[in-house]
Amino acid sequence: MVSLTLLEPQQKTPLQQWSFENSSIIRIGRAADNHVVLNDSLVSRHHLELRKVGDASNGDAWQLISQGTNGTFLNGILVLQSPLPDNSLLQLAQGGPILQFQIQEVTVLETGLRSQQQGTEENAAETLYSARNLANSSSTCTHEGNSPNNLFCIHCGQPLSVQQRIRHYQVLRILGQGGMGTTYLAWDEAGVIAGMPQLLVLKQMNADMLKIVKAQELFEREAHTLKSLNHPGVPKYYDFFVEGGKKYLAMELIHGQDLDKRVYTTGPVTPNQAIAWMIQTCDILDYLHSQEPPLIHRDIKPANLMVRSSENRIVVLDFGAVKEIGTAPGTRIGAEGYCAPEQERGQPLTQSDLYAIGPTLIFLLTGENPFKYYRQRGRNFRFDVAKVPTISSQLRDVIDRVTEPLPRDRYQNAKELAAALAACKV
Secondary structure: OEEEEEEOOOOOOEEEEEEEOOOOEEEEEOOOOOOEEOOOOOOOOOOEEEEEOOEOOOEOOEEEEEOOOOOEEEOOEEEOEEEEOOOEEEEEOOOOOEEEEEEOOHHHHHHHHHHHHOOOHHHHHHHHHHHHHHHHHOOOOOOOOOOOOOOEOOOOOOEOOOOEEEOOEEEEEEEEEOOOEEEEEEEEOOOOOOOOOEEEEEEEEOHHHHHOHHHHHHHHHHHHHHHHOOOOOOOOEEEEEEEOOEEEEEEEOOOEEEHHHHHHHHOOOOHHHHHHHHHHHHHHHHHHHOOOOOEEOOOOOHHHEEEEOOOOEEEEOOOOOOEEOOOOOOOOOOOOOOOOHHHHOOOOOHHHHHHOHHHHHHHHHHOOOHHHHEEEEOOEEEEOOOOOOOOOHHHHHHHHHHOOOOHHHOOOOHHHHHHHHHOOOO
16 A cells, blocks of 8 residues: 655644555646645646556555656655655655655554544544654654655654754754844744644844844834734744843744745746735735734835745735834835835835835746836836736736835725736736
8 A cells, every 4th residue: 555645844744645555556736637636836737647667576666757847856856757665755846745655554544544534634644643653662763764854853753953952942953144143943842832842933133233222123023013913924923032142033934935036946927826926915914004003014025925835825024124104214124126215215104015016026927126127217217017028018007006106196005906906817
């Protein structure tokens, strides 16, 4: 019997399982006619075939044939056609879903399958995970057979390497580093945050930044803002503390890829996909702008818009620049090419966030810095996308209006902009 188990990308714990008792071909892809259907934009409609090439005399042997546009990785190596060993890890596209291929005994699977048939998919995954841990509990796990990129052992489920401990958080690796501080991927093994072990993001403010009042203000503002918000398009706040003279913010880890990396990795997206993501962004902005007092993000750009892999939905990141409307003009914050004129002057409005949707659309549809299309038109500098074939005249009109130099000439709220974008869908 062959099983394919969908693994959580970082922790490598089971999410869903498929089993095949007498199959000689297993097809995997996004289309509904596959044996294993994975609804992920990185996965091709018919991405992968697994073929049985063995017989009763030499035992079952399997081979994979990749047909996916974004490639298939076998234990971290890009392959087109290859023998498929037992207990292999298959990743459908870089950053795509991960499947574990196993030739298994019936006993463990039967328990999991019964749970699935009763409609408790999570219990089936837990059964498999518990069975695997039980097998390793009698002896110390050697962590053999793990890919070099694995954070957790595929056998015992424990972290393979812990760089340091900060309070009850185990730091597994650095996600990013800058002048303000360092962002870590951390593991809450004790389950202090959610009552069960989980991965999260731990942002550390460097000790030398504590001397800079503005830096402190921005870091603490992000923690305060996240704590006050509750929306699926905003990362969840977990914790804020000071340890060893450094400030820390613990927050939800979003499994996915930001739009900046997404486009630079796979190229421009289709108009319908770009529009769908921007409508989702408008929904999040509408939530922020509806707070009392309204919150202005001030840094909407592709690098701060993450696509959650499991749902293909946008999550807005980096709330350090958030400003309450009505407060005194402050520091100029915003990315070149995405920043509205009034925000350049330190006077942001809710319409300033909407302005950024225009250049973000240009980036998504061209793969180029929108500043390339910013040129003088009449008395003002405007975005000129008339010659971009993927931008229809209707969508061009939306981009023109949302990036008007004067805020009063733009769409006045996120719902109005979302409705205009929806009308541009083909």
